[in-house]
Amino acid sequence: MNSSYNSLLSMINISLISLLLIIVLWLIIKTFTKSKPNQLRFPPSPPALPIIGHLHLLSSGLPKSLQTLACRYGPLMQIRMGASTCIVVSNANIAKYILKTHEIDFASRYESGPSQYNIYSGSGFITGPYGAYWRFMKKLCATKLFAQLRRFQHIREKEIEKLLKFLLRSSREEETCDLGKEFATLMNNLTFRMAMGKKFSETGDEAVQMRRLAVEIMAIAAKFGVNEVFGFLKNVDLFGNGKKLRETICKYDEFVEQIIKDYEENDQINGRENDDEDKDPIEILLETYRDTNSEVKITRNQIKYFLMEIFLASVDSTSAALQWAMAELINHPQIFKKLREEINSVVGLTRLVKESDVPNLPYLRAIIKETLRLHPPNPIIHRECIRDCKINGFDVKAKTKTLINAHVIMRDPDAWDQPDDFLPERFLVNNFSEDFGQTLIEMRGQDFRYIPFGGGRRGCSGVTHAYLVMEATIGALVQCFDWKIKGGEKVDIDVGSGYSGAMAVPLICYPITHFDPF
Numbered sequence: 001m002n003s004s005y006n007s008l009l010s011m012i013n014i015s016l017i018s019l020l021l022i023i024v025l026w027l028i029i030k031t032f033t034k035s036k037p038n039q040l041r042f043p044p045s046p047p048a049l050p051i052i053g054h055l056h057l058l059s060s061g062l063p064k065s066l067q068t069l070a071c072r073y074g075p076l077m078q079i080r081m082g083a084s085t086c087i088v089v090s091n092a093n094i095a096k097y098i099l100k101t102h103e104i105d106f107a108s109r110y111e112s113g114p115s116q117y118n119i120y121s122g123s124g125f126i127t128g129p130y131g132a133y134w135r136f137m138k139k140l141c142a143t144k145l146f147a148q149l150r151r152f153q154h155i156r157e158k159e160i161e162k163l164l165k166f167l168l169r170s171s172r173e174e175e176t177c178d179l180g181k182e183f184a185t186l187m188n189n190l191t192f193r194m195a196m197g198k199k200f201s202e203t204g205d206e207a208v209q210m211r212r213l214a215v216e217i218m219a220i221a222a223k224f225g226v227n228e229v230f231g232f233l234k235n236v237d238l239f240g241n242g243k244k245l246r247e248t249i250c251k252y253d254e255f256v257e258q259i260i261k262d263y264e265e266n267d268q269i270n271g272r273e274n275d276d277e278d279k280d281p282i283e284i285l286l287e288t289y290r291d292t293n294s295e296v297k298i299t300r301n302q303i304k305y306f307l308m309e310i311f312l313a314s315v316d317s318t319s320a321a322l323q324w325a326m327a328e329l330i331n332h333p334q335i336f337k338k339l340r341e342e343i344n345s346v347v348g349l350t351r352l353v354k355e356s357d358v359p360n361l362p363y364l365r366a367i368i369k370e371t372l373r374l375h376p377p378n379p380i381i382h383r384e385c386i387r388d389c390k391i392n393g394f395d396v397k398a399k400t401k402t403l404i405n406a407h408v409i410m411r412d413p414d415a416w417d418q419p420d421d422f423l424p425e426r427f428l429v430n431n432f433s434e435d436f437g438q439t440l441i442e443m444r445g446q447d448f449r450y451i452p453f454g455g456g457r458r459g460c461s462g463v464t465h466a467y468l469v470m471e472a473t474i475g476a477l478v479q480c481f482d483w484k485i486k487g488g489e490k491v492d493i494d495v496g497s498g499y500s501g502a503m504a505v506p507l508i509c510y511p512i513t514h515f516d517p518f
């Protein structure tokens with residue numbers, strides 16, 4: 001009995017010791033495997049709530065609420081917006097890490113919104129990942145599609161002329177005009193004529209339809225905020241918006257398919273082999289689509305989505321910038337007067353200011369640059385990190401969404417004097433310090449204190465075109481009109497909500513003819 005009791009005791013002991021050993025071993029392994037993530041040092045982050053993360057800390061004006069958080073958590077912080085983890089960049093040094101030092105690591109973007117309702121999902125260029133298709137299209141943009149912008153000069157002149165004639169009529173009839181609406185029409189017609197000029201009619205039906213569809217798609221897509229936030233709702237079509245989105249994109253698809261077919265039929269009838277100079281960008285895209293030897297085989301869906309993305313990138317940002325420029329000029333009569341004097345002294349009093357005058361109008365150029373500094377139409381630049389990397393001593397995991405707060409960077413008091421004031425003089429060459437000035441003038445995204453067009457290889461493809469349009473339009477509006485605000489002296493300088501940098505209140509004013517060039 002004793003011996004069996006002893007052997008039972010020793011068996012229990014052995015089991016206990018083994019159990020203890022297993023627990024110790026498990027603890028060691030756990031500590032060891034746990035120690036790895038602990039070694040990672042993520043950017044500082046405010047305390048988060050379950051599910052919504054940091055959403056309760058973000059108000060409707062996203063750039064400003066991110067700025068408030070950055071004051072507390074630093075120029076590189078990590079936040080969680082519902083299901084998405086993002087890093088937020090709030091000064092020029094860190095922006096340089098992202099846009100230059102780690103250029104390739106952050107050369108990707110992501111599709112936002114519900115991919116299951118977007119028939120073009122996975123075909124994006126602007127929203128596409130860094131890869132063969134994006135590289136191919138970027139090269140095509142630089143060498144063919146947006147190259148030789150001079151050849152679109154007559155289109156720009158014609159559309160600006162149309163705007164001026166409309167404003168002269170409003171002036172004669174003492175009617176107000178909604179400048180934001182007119183600028184959007186200008187940009188939409190311009191983009192349509194540049195992309196598919198042969199389909200453009202003076203009545204502008206196709207261009208109008210394009211705008212209507214693009215606006216509708218954007219409006220429905222914006223309603224998916226709730227689903228984005230709560231990752232688990234991503235596949236639920238809560239209010240039927242998914243169905244509406246799919247239907248509207250399908251309508252757009254039919255519309256562009258018809259345009260493409262018309263081009264294809266025309267090509268067959270005419271058997272044309274024109275120079276690239278004579279081709280509309282859509283013809284260059286179709287040629288690439290047919291080319292069996294093309295480096296990358298592009299699909300019909302990619303062409304259609306590319307056109308939609310270009311419209312969205314070009315129309316709203318440029319028309320928002322034009323509105324801001326006019327708002328600041330109306331609110332600063334001295335600057336308005338100085339610009340008109342510059343135009344009069346270079347152009348004279350007998351003809352309309354032209355694109356070719358712009359190199360001789362440094363004050364006009366400075367006004368446009370200062371407008372984009374104070375009011376970037378894309379105040380938050382979106383990127384995605386491709387692989388795990390270290391930024392400023394912090395770990396950033398692959399797939400982390402990256403928000404560069406261009407709004408706060410371009411108003412950083414450490415980089416700019418009187419950062420919140422509209423002072424175009426700061427961009428006049430003589431006022432620049434050696435290292436600061438010239439790079440800003442060149443505007444090639446190498447000075448990370450000034451990033452209205454982003455920077456690096458994913459920087460904006462439309463910079464030159466955007467400057468040409470903005471400079472010529474603002475020059476003409478100052479040369480030809482005085483402006484009076486409906487119901488007040490000053491324009492309400494308030495930004496709208498969300499990601500956009502557009503004005504909150506429509507810019508409604510009376511144009512008063514000063515000079516009629518026609």
Ligand code: HEM
Pocket residue numbers: 125126127138310313314315317318321376377378381382383451452453454455456457458459460461462463465466
């Ligand atoms: C004032 C007007 C404009 C502003 C402020 C602006 C700003 C921007 C910004 C901030 C980006 C993101 C850059 C980055 O991630 O580093 C971008 C991208 C882009 N923009 Fe613009 N843009 C303007 C006009 C235009 C126009 C007129 C076009 C076309 C004709 C255009 C075409 C594009 C394209 C294709 C991209 C994506 C480039 C890529 O992913 O490689 N933009 N733009």
